[in-house]
Amino acid sequence: MVITPSTGWISLNIREVWAYRELLGLLAWRDVSVRYKQSIVGIGWAIIQPVMTMIIFTIIFGKFAKLPSDGIPYPVFTYCALLPWNYFARSLGDSSDSLVGSSHLITKVYFPRLILPISKVFAGLIDLSIAFIILIGLMVWYRIVPTAGILLLPVFIFVAMLAALGVGFWFTALNVLYRDVKFVVPFLIQFWMYASPVAYSTSIIPDKWKWIYGLNPMVGVVEGFRWALFGKTAPNVSMFLISISIIFVMLITGLYYFKRMEKTFADII
Amino acid sequence: MRPIITIENLSKKYQLGQTHTDMLSEKIGNSLRSIIRGIRGNNLLHNNQKFPLKNEIWALKDVSLDIHEGEVIGIIGRNGAGKSTLLKILSRITEPTTGRVTFEGRVSSLLEVGTGFHQELTGRENIFLNGAILGMTRAEINRKFDEIVAFSEIEKFLDTPVKRYSSGMYVRLAFAVAAHLEPEILILDEVLAVGDAAFQKKCLGKMQAVSASGRTVLFVSHNMTAIRELCKRTIWLDGGCLINSGDTDEIVTQYLHENTRSVNEQIWPDLDTAPGNDKVRLRRACLSPGEGSAYLSVHTPLKVEFEYWNAIPGAELNISLYLNNLEGTCVFNSDSSPRVYPVGIIREACNIPGDLLNDGTYRIAIMIVKDRFHGIYKLDDVLVFDVQDAERECDYYGKWEGMVRPKLDWTSEYIRHSEIC
Numbered sequence: 142m143v144i145t146p147s148t149g150w151i152s153l154n155i156r157e158v159w160a161y162r163e164l165l166g167l168l169a170w171r172d173v174s175v176r177y178k179q180s181i182v183g184i185g186w187a188i189i190q191p192v193m194t195m196i197i198f199t200i201i202f203g204k205f206a207k208l209p210s211d212g213i214p215y216p217v218f219t220y221c222a223l224l225p226w227n228y229f230a231r232s233l234g235d236s237s238d239s240l241v242g243s244s245h246l247i248t249k250v251y252f253p254r255l256i257l258p259i260s261k262v263f264a265g266l267i268d269l270s271i272a273f274i275i276l277i278g279l280m281v282w283y284r285i286v287p288t289a290g291i292l293l294l295p296v297f298i299f300v301a302m303l304a305a306l307g308v309g310f311w312f313t314a315l316n317v318l319y320r321d322v323k324f325v326v327p328f329l330i331q332f333w334m335y336a337s338p339v340a341y342s343t344s345i346i347p348d349k350w351k352w353i354y355g356l357n358p359m360v361g362v363v364e365g366f367r368w369a370l371f372g373k374t375a376p377n378v379s380m381f382l383i384s385i386s387i388i389f390v391m392l393i394t395g396l397y398y399f400k401r402m403e404k405t406f407a408d409i410i
Numbered sequence: 411m412r413p414i415i416t417i418e419n420l421s422k423k424y425q426l427g428q429t430h431t432d433m434l435s436e437k438i439g440n441s442l443r444s445i446i447r448g449i450r451g452n453n454l455l456h457n458n459q460k461f462p463l464k465n466e467i468w469a470l471k472d473v474s475l476d477i478h479e480g481e482v483i484g485i486i487g488r489n490g491a492g493k494s495t496l497l498k499i500l501s502r503i504t505e506p507t508t509g510r511v512t513f514e515g516r517v518s519s520l521l522e523v524g525t526g527f528h529q530e531l532t533g534r535e536n537i538f539l540n541g542a543i544l545g546m547t548r549a550e551i552n553r554k555f556d557e558i559v560a561f562s563e564i565e566k567f568l569d570t571p572v573k574r575y576s577s578g579m580y581v582r583l584a585f586a587v588a589a590h591l592e593p594e595i596l597i598l599d600e601v602l603a604v605g606d607a608a609f610q611k612k613c614l615g616k617m618q619a620v621s622a623s624g625r626t627v628l629f630v631s632h633n634m635t636a637i638r639e640l641c642k643r644t645i646w647l648d649g650g651c652l653i654n655s656g657d658t659d660e661i662v663t664q665y666l667h668e669n670t671r672s673v674n675e676q677i678w679p680d681l682d683t684a685p686g687n688d689k690v691r692l693r694r695a696c697l698s699p700g701e702g703s704a705y706l707s708v709h710t711p712l713k714v715e716f717e718y719w720n721a722i723p724g725a726e727l728n729i730s731l732y733l734n735n736l737e738g739t740c741v742f743n744s745d746s747s748p749r750v751y752p753v754g755i756i757r758e759a760c761n762i763p764g765d766l767l768n769d770g771t772y773r774i775a776i777m778i779v780k781d782r783f784h785g786i787y788k789l790d791d792v793l794v795f796d797v798q799d800a801e802r803e804c805d806y807y808g809k810w811e812g813m814v815r816p817k818l819d820w821t822s823e824y825i826r827h828s829e830i831c
Binding site: 142143147164171174246249250252 | 517
């Protein structure tokens with residue numbers, strides 16, 4: 142084993158992350174088990190939050206604003222989008238804070254720092270699974286039979302993870318340098334939701350603007366979710382592909398930025 | 411024999427004064443200000459502000475060292491000498507600026523006891539979490555779990571969240587996990603300074619067992635007694651440089667000696683630049699250990715001397731001495747007897763007996779008092795000095811408690827035989 146100052150573009154060393162998978166798992170498990178400790182409703186919060194949002198959206202956007210929902214009952218239509226959205230928002234928030242929030246570890250012990258943001262997107266999966274139970278209930282209630290596309294759902298969940306990670310890598314590394322990030326993220330998440338097809342359908346976006354709309358990586362994820370579950374409207378292919386490409390661009394640049402900054406984390410955090 | 415760790419020309423530079431955690435707005439504000447200055451054309455005036463000298467500090471400078479398998483190495487030096495930086499580079503927490511380290515085998519570092527403990531988790535859960543953070547595999551922790559629990563003596567509270575633990579229990583559990591690491595190279599930073607005497611003895615025993623089993627240990631401490639007890643070879647760092655390395659007894663003696671000599675005298679020969687005002691000015695301050703002491707230990711008597719100029723004819727003056735500890739808490743305040751002096755130079759001295767101060771860093775502040783109550787000049791940190799711990803006759807190696815450590819008269823006697831129960 143040799144320790145030298147690193148220079149230039151360093152290799153990503155993903156294999157090392159794999160070597161530390163046990164610690165990654167434990168950190169994710171810690172977040173899950175600590176999250177609802179000393180709370181009465183406990184894990185119930187994972188259901189209450191999306192359900193309340195669904196009710197509010199149904200009243201405001203479904204009943205009053207009468208937004209179209211592609212022929213699907215509005216509550217199911219929006220709840221199905223809230224699942225990946227809430228998962229993304231929380232994972233992004235947690236992973237952006239993951240380095241600064243673990244500064245006591247970073248300054249005292251070595252491990253590949255990448256496992257901190259990664260553990261956050263894994264921890265979020267538990268809430269997602271629990272909220273998913275309600276979706277199944279809603280689909281039974283409204284008698285919606287899922288199409289074969291449902292088999293692709295895990296793929297879209299994985300894409301949502303990558304989306305949160307890509308942006309999360311950028312933000313958490315920037316947060317070490319500039320604490321401004323912690324003010325930006327909540328605001329950005331709020332704004333971002335309205336820029337994503339959570340409360341409305343992409344059908345209201347004029348076709349000629351769809352490619353710009355697709356620059357939002359969450360468009361691909363949310364559209365993918367809806368398509369996998371209901372199969373009603375196939376997503377606009379170019380919009381979908383643009384969205385997915387953006388996710389990969391964010392992920393790869395984020396990884397490189399993170400690795401480039403990694404050596405300074407312990408000194409400036 | 412091939413060394414297990416080879417350190418070659420290791421250096422580490424830190425940037426001072428510029429914390430990167432600044433808000434962006436400050437950076438933007440600064441650049442705006444410099445632009446405005448440029449427009450106004452007065453940037454010449456502010457040249458120094460515009461191009462401040464880079465505030466760099468070399469926490470470690472060109473350190474080279476070979477460490478052999480099975481060696482237990484002590485690392486000593488004052489605060490800021492580079493000890494922790496060296497350990498952080500060896501543990502891969504931070505990168506060196508230049509130089510290289512080559513080593514063989516698994517390294518575990520323990521820069522703190524209980525890294526990653528989570529308050530909400532139980533003792534059992536924290537054993538697994540902390541073990542994994544320190545680099546143990548799950549299988550390894552499973553295998554040693556019972557041993558760890560037995561060592562920590564907290565069996566009954568294993569399923570209680572650690573936030574309900576007393577600080578003693580917390581430390582015992584944390585150390586128990588750490589004590590069961592089995593790396594080829596173990597790096598320790600001041601970890602013996604925790605827990606009560608009985609537990610410390612246990613930890614020390616464990617550490618001796620670790621080194622006896624042929625593993626390599628690097629051990630940083632301010633506690634010379636523990637260093638002497640545990641380490642054969644010692645490295646002395648100061649200002650980021652390796653001052654000396656070699657046989658522990660020799661190095662420790664040198665270090666203590668050097669540290670006492672360097673600190674303790676200040677002279678201001680020039681009346682105009684001496685600290686003070688139009689009434690009095692300091693001329694000299696000096697601290698010297700009593701006869702026959704090579705260094706300042708808790709047993710050493712101290713003599714503190716001050717010389718100052720008096721510009722007020724017939725003033726009734728005395729000195730009030732404040733002995734503060736490193737945190738700035740006043741340990742004691744002592745006054746000389748007031749006397750009427752003509753204009754001229756005055757010398758006052760004070761003896762602090764041995765066996766009074768505890769080990770630690772002390773800062774002396776003085777106030778020159780006129781007419782018994784009117785402070786006319788006060789100066790902080792006139793003298794700063796370290797009192798070293800001395801060898802003890804017991805098995806306790808932790809920090810001796812208390813602001814002072816006086817030697818007091820005790821009487822102990824056996825009264826009579828009595829049946830108990």
